[in-house]
Amino acid sequence: MTMSKTGILKSSLSKKYVMAFTGLFLCIFLVGHLIGNVQLFSTGPEGQAAFNSYAEFMTSNPLIKLMSYLTYASVLFHVVDGFVLTIKNRKARPVNYVVEKGNLNSSWASRNMALLGTILLVFIVTHMQHFWWTMHFGDIIMVDGVKDLHTVVMDFFNPTVNRLAAVMTGLYVFAMISMGFHLNHGFQSAFQSLGLNHPKYTPMIQFVGKAFSVIVPAGFASLPIYLFLIQS
Amino acid sequence: MNITLKVWRQKGPSSVGAMETHQMTEVSGDMSFLEMMDVLNDRLVREGKEPFAFDHDCREGICGTCSMFINGEAHGPGRNVTTCQLHMRSFKDGETIHVEPWRSAAFPIIKDLTVDRSSFDRIIQAGGYVSVNTSGATQDANSIPIPKHDADEAFDSATCIGCGACVATCKNSSAMLFVSAKVSQLSLLPQGKAESNERVLRMVDQMDLEGFGNCTNTGACEVECPKGISLTNIARMNREFLSSNLTSK
Ligand code: HEM
Ligand code: SF4
Ligand code: FES
Numbered sequence: 001m002t003m004s005k006t007g008i009l010k011s012s013l014s015k016k017y018v019m020a021f022t023g024l025f026l027c028i029f030l031v032g033h034l035i036g037n038v039q040l041f042s043t044g045p046e047g048q049a050a051f052n053s054y055a056e057f058m059t060s061n062p063l064i065k066l067m068s069y070l071t072y073a074s075v076l077f078h079v080v081d082g083f084v085l086t087i088k089n090r091k092a093r094p095v096n097y098v099v100e101k102g103n104l105n106s107s108w109a110s111r112n113m114a115l116l117g118t119i120l121l122v123f124i125v126t127h128m129q130h131f132w133w134t135m136h137f138g139d140i141i142m143v144d145g146v147k148d149l150h151t152v153v154m155d156f157f158n159p160t161v162n163r164l165a166a167v168m169t170g171l172y173v174f175a176m177i178s179m180g181f182h183l184n185h186g187f188q189s190a191f192q193s194l195g196l197n198h199p200k201y202t203p204m205i206q207f208v209g210k211a212f213s214v215i216v217p218a219g220f221a222s223l224p225i226y227l228f229l230i231q232s
Numbered sequence: 233m234n235i236t237l238k239v240w241r242q243k244g245p246s247s248v249g250a251m252e253t254h255q256m257t258e259v260s261g262d263m264s265f266l267e268m269m270d271v272l273n274d275r276l277v278r279e280g281k282e283p284f285a286f287d288h289d290c291r292e293g294i295c296g297t298c299s300m301f302i303n304g305e306a307h308g309p310g311r312n313v314t315t316c317q318l319h320m321r322s323f324k325d326g327e328t329i330h331v332e333p334w335r336s337a338a339f340p341i342i343k344d345l346t347v348d349r350s351s352f353d354r355i356i357q358a359g360g361y362v363s364v365n366t367s368g369a370t371q372d373a374n375s376i377p378i379p380k381h382d383a384d385e386a387f388d389s390a391t392c393i394g395c396g397a398c399v400a401t402c403k404n405s406s407a408m409l410f411v412s413a414k415v416s417q418l419s420l421l422p423q424g425k426a427e428s429n430e431r432v433l434r435m436v437d438q439m440d441l442e443g444f445g446n447c448t449n450t451g452a453c454e455v456e457c458p459k460g461i462s463l464t465n466i467a468r469m470n471r472e473f474l475s476s477n478l479t480s481k
Contacts (some may be wrong), residue, residue, distance in 0.1 A: 005274060009442060010440075011436060011437070011440070011473070012440050012444075012446045012447075013436055013470060013473045013474075014477075015446060015471075016446060016447065016468075016470070017474065065359055085446050085448075088445060088446060089404035089405070089406075089445040089446055089448070091337065091338065091443075091445075092336060092337050092338065092404055092405035092406070092443060092444055092445030093248075093335055093336055093403075093404075093405045094337055095447070097304065097332055097334055097335055098238075098240075098251055098300060098330055099303060099304040099330040099332070099376070100304045101303070101304030102304075102450075102452065103401060104304070104305060105305070105401060105450075105452040105456055106403075106452040106453035106455070106457075107449055107451075110447075110448060110449065110450040110451065111403050111450055112264075113448060148341065182341070188401035188449075189448070189449040192449045192463065192466065192467050192470070193447075193449065193470060194470065194471075194474075195467045195468065195469075195470035195471030195472075195473075195474060196467065196471075197463070197464050197466075197467030197468075198447070199464075223378070
């Protein structure tokens with residue numbers, strides 16, 4: 001039997017499997033992250049204690065550590081692979097059409113995954129700088145023997161403490177809307193890339209994908225809005 | 233009706249092209265798009281000018297050669313039609329119509345609106361066949377039982393006419409719809425199943441070598457395909473490619 005001449009890893013289809021696997025893994029990560037964030041709606045001292053010990057657990061548990069390394073790897077592969085694919089796709093049409101009406105045959109999100117992804121990348125980097133970096137390496141106050149990440153988050157979206165709180169809340173919401181569009185196409189697209197298309201299940205996957213792309217980003221965006229409003 | 237035409241003019245493969253404007257008067261709504269182009273070319277020839285080169289053959293939607301990108305869409309505004317099946321009544325009086333060739337690195341322009349689609353032929357040569365003797369002593373096809381549903385699905389895939397509209401319309405110039413239709417029409421039937429593992433690997437390899445882009449599942453191809461070839465073919469090929477790679481020795 002012939003092996004694929006270009007090799008499985010170099011083939012265009014394999015690059016798509018990588019996109020799909022890493023993308024779906026990141027969707028699972030989002031659910032986990034959102035469950036953590038929801039606890040921040042409890043802004044009082046009990047909420048503070050509960051969230052800080054949760055954050056402590058998340059940075060020390062070995063199983064969670066493994067998951068976090070898988071998440072970093074997924075982001076890395078997803079981003080690099082996404083850029084490689086996008087560059088190849090641009091090269092496949094050296095001269096553009098004078099008139100092109102993509103909106104008549106496809107969704108805006110499906111045609112702008114790289115743009116939406118780039119917005120997400122900028123968000124991920126700055127987001128990690130604000131919270132992940134502070135948690136791991138920044139000067140952070142200890143309360144009851146654990147790092148007080150709760151107060152870091154509260155203050156970040158508090159206009160009386162952070163004068164950029166309004167801008168940050170706005171940018172956060174913008175990034176979540178971008179994520180919504182990325183997932184609106186991406187979730188169901190990943191199943192198609194993996195060859196999982198079936199008349200019985202595909203409508204279900206599409207429905208779940210649309211719901212996921214609204215509920216998850218809305219869940220994330222609601223927290224900074226809430227914190228900003230109650231602290232204004 | 234009166235129409236303003238803007239048509240792509242390009243001398244040869246390496247020349248720089250540009251849109252050229254022509255006024256069309258007394259265009260009948262019952263004309264096909266190609267007939268309207270014939271009228272334009274006839275006039276250009278009589279004026280001693282160069283007619284526009286464009287591909288066409290059957291003029292009844294079965295050969296797949298007519299390849300025009302009209303007003304931003306492959307084969308123009310109609311659904312499930314080729315350019316030869318598109319009628320001028322699909323346009324409004326006084327409308328400006330842009331006519332361009334298929335644009336893809338894998339479909340180099342030969343002249344004006346004609347492109348070289350031999351990359352599709354090479355993909356078929358790489359594996360889009362069944363290795364049986366056709367000496368005349370072949371078994372009667374009807375002696376192999378095939379479920380009606382499979383036969384119908386294979387037939388649907390086989391209606392692909394290799395026009396390249398899927399590539400032309402795809403923002404990535406991906407040939408996935410064409411290749412997956414050709415993979416499916418064979419692998420869905422027992423006669424083609426025997427070689428399905430090798431076939432998908434070879435055809436995907438050739439597709440990559442030809443410089444087509446990668447599928448982003450926008451679904452534009454399915455909408456613009458004159459034969460309504462379904463995206464389920466692409467999923468089937470993704471599946472077959474993965475399992476063939478994992479099981480090949
Ligand atoms: C929260 C983070 C992210 C999640 C959950 C996510 C999820 C997904 C999913 C599920 C897909 C569909 C895969 C497929 O069609 O097979 C996808 C595609 C894509 N993603 Fe992301 N993504 C994320 C971040 C990013 C980032 C940071 C970038 C890049 C800078 C990016 C760039 C892309 C591109 C270019 C595609 C389209 C690739 C293609 O279909 O060829 N994504 N993403
Ligand atoms: S899949 Fe449709 S659009 Fe593509 S070559 Fe076949 S008939 Fe033409
Ligand atoms: S000329 Fe044959 S399909 Fe249009």
